[in-house]
Amino acid sequence: VLRGEREEVVDAGELRLGEIMIVKPGERIATDGTIRTGRTALDVSAITGESVPVEAGPGDGVFAGSINGNGVLEVEVTADAQDNSLAKIVRIVEAEQSRKGEAQRLADKIAKPLVPAILVVAAVIAAAGSLFGDPRVWIERALVVLVAASPCALAIAVPVTVFAAVGAASKLGVLVKGGAALESLGRVRGIALDKTGTLTRNRPTVIKIATANGTSRAEVLAVAAALEVRSEHPLAKAILAAAGGDVIPAENVEAVTSAGLTGRLYGATVRLGRPGWIEPGSLAADVERMQHAGATAVLIERDGEL
Incomplete structure (x- = not known):
């Protein structure tokens, strides 16, 4: 936690409302809060069941028990350890377990x-x-x-x-x-289910490819796979499976926290990442349709061309 200009390690129970937590890569978030600085991909599967890491940045709320990805975050505490989302879940489960029919x-x-x-x-x-x-x-x-x-x-x-x-x-x-x-x-006669991770296989897959500027589907997958072959992101396996065959890896691949990947392929600068970091341009309508359908959109750029 940041107190004054010093960082101190404290127990979760000692956190006070309004304090700033420093959450390093791979750490579990101690209590609910709001991100003030930093971007990351959060593993929230323990709280929501969502199997794919969720992108988060300044202004986004975070839950206790979530695991930080590869970014350093400053999080303002909005709930103490006794009243955060994880504690509420524990109390609900305990109450349900003690209930008799x-x-x-x-x-x-x-x-x-x-x-x-x-x-x-x-x-x-x-x-x-x-x-x-x-x-x-x-x-x-x-x-x-x-x-x-x-x-x-x-x-x-x-x-x-x-x-x-x-x-x-x-x-x-x-x-x-x-x-x-x-x-x-x-007594149940009808069931409605909505639980990502329980009803899904936890194996993302490529469902659609939209192309621009005269590129082919094969070119799109080749560039994407060249970058993702060096990545550990959950979507990387899906892209590599869709590309199939031998993949020629890109050079000088670098990960940009909560944004995507950059590298060089056959002398060209290539980028892969989320909408916003790469502008969707002529594919904006396709990206919007994909996102409304519940898919995660990934954009690929070569020498500044989508």
Whole structure:
């Protein structure tokens, strides 16, 4: 954290609202905040499930638990450690895990007064019978009443069923929070899903190539692959897979934080990166359509030509 003109290492619990956190490449963000300086690609999969790093820059909000990419950030703290997004998620999960379903609450409600009542009845039978008959016989009869009338089967049946169902679901890769969730699931008649990373394969792929200035699709992929072959970005594998075959790597490849790559290929200066760093020009409409469809647009430039 930046205090005065000095950088200090402090625990997350000591952060105060308005302070400036220094987040270095590869570090996990300690609490929620707003980026003041720096650009990066954030791994927010632990918070949102988004499998592809999210570009972030000045003015963008960041969540606790996100992992910084390759840029140094100055982040203004907007929530303390007890009230940030990660802490809220933990509290919600804990609350859900402690919730009981209606059937389990009903079983507990019945068992609570029934258990002491049966104990009293059994004691009365044993005492009264012993006064007028053989104590051994009546104690045995009292124990029979105690075992037969005990609500243990009712009290145990529901939680055992819940545990068995949760265990069976976990073997299929489904995590269920508890009995309340199971009972709610039984009443569901329609499902709407939107969870990136859960419903996707986490393997980006090239879905469309738009060309400009008379270049061919093969040329676009060749230049892109020449730069990406030296990159570790998640989109690099998708571009290399689309290019296929042998790739001739570009020379003097440099990564520009949260922007893209630059290099030289056959004597020409080539760039690859996000819209804004490279102007889309005549492809602006194509870029807009791709982004509206949920795709990530990557632009390629050779000697200043898109």
